[in-house]
């Protein structure tokens with residue numbers, strides 16, 4: 002038997018010729034810091050050092066490691082952190098942390114090479130980008146990574162004097178942070194799901210017996226619904242659990258199925274044609290998925306088209322008559338256009354995964370989820386178990402972006418298999434499943450008409466959106482235009498178009514980015530036609546005070562001022578600057594609690610929320626530490642388990658606004674309790690600062706629930722739902738009643754200015770710089786907020802330029818099933834991102850903070866398209882803005 006050395010120890014290698022190095026590292030050696038993501042060598046998450054050289058272990062046959070020395074993330078900095086690890090911590094070069102071990106292993110090799118030849122000279126951004134270009138970070142922590150690698154190479158972290166703004170950073174840079182995919186119990190089986198290969202079929206018979214009869218198979222179950230229908234390629238049909246994945250795959254191949262194929266329809270255009278095959282008949286409409294954060298309201302169905310879903314229009318008849326009059330009169334100010342947006346995959350680096358285990362009648366579920374508490378509630382209902390019999394755990398979550406908010410089939414299937422097998426079961430999606438069936442931001446077609454008045458006001462606005470939701474409903478795009486640009490009349494209409502594609506899912510600001518792609522370009526076009534500066538026009542049409550301040554900031558940027566005086570261009574490379582505005586609802590979750598305790602003189606804060614990379618642990622630690630005059634790392638924060646006090650989900654940018662107010666109330670209560678005790682037992686020889694009072698305090702515990710907000714006092718800050726009238730109030734009531742989400746007063750806002758260079762020969766767009774101004778109140782954790790804002794912008798860049806989930810229009814099968822085909826932004830694509838926070842406007846919220854994640858991504862695609870318009874005179878109406886689309890648009894203009 003051959004052997005290798007791994008982190009200084011000798012380890013044997015399997016004889017299996019199919020075994021990959023990553024299997025040995027993770028499964029046989031239990032070194033789970035090395036992550037499996039793409040399985041194709043394109044994301045770099047599995048990078049290890051082989052004889053000192055970085056290698057992707059997902060492609061390397063294990064036997065090729067014979068007689069070699071392997072170093073994993075656990076072997077780097079085991080005794081003393083490497084300067085790269087310290088720099089990653091200090092510069093907050095990570096969010097969810099799932100990509101971090103791979104980046105660090107590569108960066109350590111680069112840094113050591115660099116230092117050996119270049120001393121302490123700092124590498125350039127281009128040199129760092131080239132060195133790390135084989136790695137992907139879906140959270141978009143690239144800005145911090147650039148700074149961290151440059152600082153480590155230039156010797157700034159050779160010493161030990163550094164601080165980390167993220168409280169769990171050490172676990173993430175050393176590979177000790179445990180994610181759901183890393184959990185392993187004794188006797189654990191591997192679960193695999195058998196999925197439909199048909200877009201539409203009725204399953205007449207399914208025989209699980211051949212799978213059950215196989216050696217080492219612990220369970221096989223059907224996942225069919227009561228109607229025995231499958232409505233998309235990839236829909237779960239059955240699942241098995243076996244001693245390993247190879248056996249489980251063989252077992253699902255042994256299951257026999259008899260099915261009746263049914264006519265199917267794929268995509269928006271085909272599904273809304275008269276006579277198209279109907280995906281959900283009347284009796285089964287409730288089986289459709291949900292593409293939004295909240296429950297949907299009632300809406301009419303017409304074949305596969307559902308809607309309009311909510312009446313947020315004002316005087317819609319007037320809109321129609323004014324627009325048709327303007328059209329008849331050839332009014333040059335009337336902007337009419339149809340915009341199309343692409344389908345964006347969440348592409349979380351940690352896949353959807355669950356490990357389920359029964360101990361008697363108690364159920365423990367490790368889940369990669371955005372919602373530990375709510376998932377526990379749903380499981381309790383489904384399995385008729387008391388809350389204290391279920392524990393849902395998510396210590397660390399490798400990204401979610403909206404796709405992990407609901408109770409998923411990977412969770413219920415793992416539980417059902419564990420029950421049947423009487424053994425713990427893990428289900429972890431492979432990359433194909435993750436990209437095929439775990440959700441996506443639906444593509445959309447948005448028809449817009451915008452009519453300025455003769456006096457320069459906004460007279461009429463019409464948006465009609467059709468969203469390509471697959472086997473799901475409840476898209477909200479056009480209705481979001483109620484949050485901005487008050488007009489004399491608005492017609493805002495949303496339709497879902499259902500087809501035999503996997504269901505879409507909520508994705509960072511559901512509906513916001515596609516709506517803004519249309520509306521913010523229409524505003525830009527109106528400004529051009531009215532011969533008004535686009536920021537000045539927004540200032541005129543958008544009186545919301547928080548955004549007025551952002552407009553002033555944007556107008557003062559050099560890049561904006563210089564662009565105004567630029568001469569017309571005719572060269573191959575043309576530069577342009579664009580601006581766009583973003584807006585999102587301020588959401589918080591009623592019932593959210595924070596417990597605060599003194600335990601052995603140490604402060605412990607507890608909340609059943611989770612950290613998916615957005616920084617919940619740090620937000621709680623910072624909030625409590627600040628009030629007691631302590632350092633954040635002195636606070637022990639317990640999150641990521643459903644048996645803690647009820648906490649918020651991580652969706653809709655609700656976490657911060659749900660956690661800080663109860664944390665502050667709990668601080669007040671605990672201080673009072675400590676003082677009361679201190680009066681009885683004063684601290685000798687002390688002026689009783691909190692550190693000493695805590696050290697002398699007996700163990701105490703208090704709890705606080707998220708209070709209602711005060712009435713806003715800042716002028717112009719009001720409830721957007723009340724402003725939307727009766728329907729807005731009804732919508733708010735439904736959201737609170739059925740989704741436990743409250744809509745607060747004020748609108749989280751952002752304004753982005755982007756400069757691009759367009760290669761008019763090849764159609765490439767190079768983003769030169771991005772400035773993003775964000776108004777979400779006080780910033781609770783500045784370094785993390787900066788990173789999250791930049792990461793949201795980077796996802797917006799991907800949406801605008803690269804990302805498109807493609808399916809075969811005949812079969813409904815996915816074509817972009819690997820990270821090599823589904824292109825997300827890499828480190829070398831990213832320009833410097835300047836983040837500006839305006840901290841006013843949310844004084845009515847205890848603590849003054851609301852969430853960042855959604856609003857920062859909304860304006861990126863239109864700002865970029867407006868910059869291209871500024872550079873070339875061409876308005877791109879479809880994203881992603883691929884080179885071929887840009888060239889075609891440029892040629893069309895030339896031909897015209």
Ligand code: FES
Nearest residue numbers: 096098138139140
């Ligand atoms: Fe890179 Fe989350 S921090 S994928």
